[in-house]
Amino acid sequence: MELRDRKLYRSTHKTFEEYCRDRFGHNRRQSYLLMDAAVIFDNLEQKCDRNDHILPTNEWQIRPLTKLDPDIQPEAWEQAVESANGKVPSHRLVKDVVQRIMERTQVPNTYQIGEVCQILTKDNPELRGKGGCWAIVSAVNDFSCSVRMWDGEYAVGLQHLKSYNYLPAECEQIQFLSDRISRVYSGSLEESVQKFLESLGKLNRAYLTTVEEKLLNVLESEYGGKRIL
Incomplete structure (x- = not known):
């Protein structure tokens, strides 16, 4: 981590990703995952019950713990060890424990239908x-x-x-847009048409531009959707 944070890799490579690929044979993401796992491992080694001293044997086992605060990670690991009958738990067991803890500590669901x-x-x-x-x-x-x-x-x-914290009228506009796209979209459409419709599904605004509206009208007319005048 010191190598990354202090950019010591620049003595031989332009980027951290190039260094990881040449030095270790994997990409930057995998390197970050391993560094995160090392921090968690040290945390577990210091704080878990030393009488049991069951510690992870690979990064995949403890990856779910990255979702928890460091203070809660040892508790989650010990619960997973207990679920595994005192053995090193699998990724799935750790993930299940993490999910239960997150649900236990999560704030109430405040979303509303139509949001x-x-x-x-x-x-x-x-x-x-x-x-x-x-x-x-x-x-x-x-x-x-x-x-x-x-x-x-x-x-x-x-x-x-x-x-998105949209106003009720804006939520209605998005629902209307969703219905329009659904009537047109199918896996058999030309790739360029699919890409355009998918791009509308990622809009971070509750309205179409003039050009987007015209293009969607053309597609509705061409592929059987109801044209909006």
Whole structure:
């Protein structure tokens, strides 16, 4: 970490990523993951019950702990060890414990049906490709929301949602836009058409520009959607 923070790699390489690739054979992201794991490992080694002294054996096992504050990480690890009957727990066991702790300490779900949110995909492969997209809350649960996007319904945890704080009229405009895109979009469309519709699904405003409106009208006319005059 000192190598990265003090930019010591610049004596031989232009970027940290180039250094990691040449020196260790992996990319910058993997290097950051390993550095995060090293910090967590040191934290567990110092604070966990020394009578048990069951410690991680690889980065993947403790990656879920990055979501927790350092003070809570030892508690989560010890719970995972207990769930594994005193053995080194798997990634899945650690992830389940972390999720339970996050739910226990999470603030109440304050989202409302019809509210427009942005999708945050960090550490959720099921949302891959949806980062930055808007979504409309269709159901509110204790620790998640069901949201409707222009290409379907999704169940999303609160940590993966961020409200746009739109006014009610703006939320209605986004719902209207979602319906329009849904009527046109399909996997059989030309790639350029799909890309345009997908770009509308990532707008960070509640309206279309004049050009966007004209293009969507053309697509609605061409592919069977209801044209908006």
